Amino acid sequence: MGITVKRLLDAFLGKTTWPPPIWLMRQAGRYLPEYRELRSQTTDFVSFCLDPTRASTATLQPIRRFGMDGAILFSDILILPWAMGRDLRFDEGHGPRLPPLRTVDEMRNLQVQGFLEKVEPVLETIRLTRSRLAADHPETALIGFVGAPFTVACYMVEGGGSKDFAETRKMAATDPDLFDALIERITEASIAYLLAQIAAGAEAVMLFDSWAGLLSPSGFEKHVIQPTARIVAGIRQHHPTIPIIGFPRLAGTMVAAYAEKTGVNTVGVDTAADLNLVRQLVPQTVGLQGNLDPFALLSGGQVMEQEARAILDAMKGRPFVFNLGHGVMPPTPPDHVAALVDFIRGQ
Numbered sequence: 001m002g003i004t005v006k007r008l009l010d011a012f013l014g015k016t017t018w019p020p021p022i023w024l025m026r027q028a029g030r031y032l033p034e035y036r037e038l039r040s041q042t043t044d045f046v047s048f049c050l051d052p053t054r055a056s057t058a059t060l061q062p063i064r065r066f067g068m069d070g071a072i073l074f075s076d077i078l079i080l081p082w083a084m085g086r087d088l089r090f091d092e093g094h095g096p097r098l099p100p101l102r103t104v105d106e107m108r109n110l111q112v113q114g115f116l117e118k119v120e121p122v123l124e125t126i127r128l129t130r131s132r133l134a135a136d137h138p139e140t141a142l143i144g145f146v147g148a149p150f151t152v153a154c155y156m157v158e159g160g161g162s163k164d165f166a167e168t169r170k171m172a173a174t175d176p177d178l179f180d181a182l183i184e185r186i187t188e189a190s191i192a193y194l195l196a197q198i199a200a201g202a203e204a205v206m207l208f209d210s211w212a213g214l215l216s217p218s219g220f221e222k223h224v225i226q227p228t229a230r231i232v233a234g235i236r237q238h239h240p241t242i243p244i245i246g247f248p249r250l251a252g253t254m255v256a257a258y259a260e261k262t263g264v265n266t267v268g269v270d271t272a273a274d275l276n277l278v279r280q281l282v283p284q285t286v287g288l289q290g291n292l293d294p295f296a297l298l299s300g301g302q303v304m305e306q307e308a309r310a311i312l313d314a315m316k317g318r319p320f321v322f323n324l325g326h327g328v329m330p331p332t333p334p335d336h337v338a339a340l341v342d343f344i345r346g347q
């Protein structure tokens, strides 16, 4: 067997490769008819995430259809709080629901050691997917992930999604000892979980900090930069060269401090950020990933190509991975995704 070059891993590590590698956040999901068919075979979403054969198949569906450079593990950021002992349900039309975590006792009862047993099916999904990729798509890299501690804490404290996560921000401001201890526990568990994902075969890992942009610069330093830096250091101790990607969504100008201080190799950029400015704020040694508007992909055609072109122009000469600025929207026609991949590969 020869050595297969995975361009995505090179780009994550700061090498400029052109055309840029491409994969999309939420590339597996409801916009694909084959996903809806597979998903309909299991009633609840948590069981689906814990079914290695089906979760592996969902991971590979967009690779089979579009030949992306990256496959992202099919799971959810809320599987970790579930494994740490919090109930989790996904109700149709309501998104995730967990029992709100508000007390010191609830925080102390979180499992930071024993939880690995509960995520064993996720690790099995990774092993199975790596062997399937090796056989059928040797150039596609497998990405593992966690939610970053602040974002996971948002869902745990609030008990689900929210437009402003007011209870979480209130706890951070009025009971910092409790909130800091919660972040600390999630950070510890995230290191162990990512190390286990890497041992199972994840070739890069990503930290989704979807709600990082809710914080002030001082809150961002404390609850986003510091825990992220600790997770990066915890992984680097064992895996000095594995690519680590951080996605501090809606961080705005705080992206500069994030890129400088966390140690991530590549920073994911959301739709609202101007890449011409971001490239001035982020050192050349740090890769960038993003940031096509998911609605441009939904629209397709000229709108999509113009927006994609502007992103490519802004990123020329930088280590870069093409992606969306947030996840694929469920009504997106799969043909638009195929057209986007063709367009990028044609550069």
Ligand SMILES: Cc1c2[nH]c(c1CCC(=O)O)Cc1[nH]c(c(CCC(=O)O)c1C)Cc1[nH]c(c(CCC(=O)O)c1C)Cc1[nH]c(c(C)c1CCC(=O)O)C2
Residues within 6 Å of the ligand: 024, 025, 026, 027, 028, 029, 030, 039, 045, 072, 073, 074, 075, 076, 077, 078, 090, 095, 096, 145, 147, 161, 208, 210, 327
């Ligand atoms: C905040 C967050 C969550 N989950 C995730 C984030 C961070 C990224 C972001 O900001 O979107 C991350 C995530 N969720 C999922 C994946 C793996 C698949 C992939 O990215 O291709 C990943 C990486 C599958 C999923 N996670 C979820 C679905 C939809 C459930 C279904 O198919 O029935 C999928 C495919 C459910 C989910 N999971 C979550 C919510 C709020 C919801 C409900 C809203 C929705 O449905 O989009 C929490």
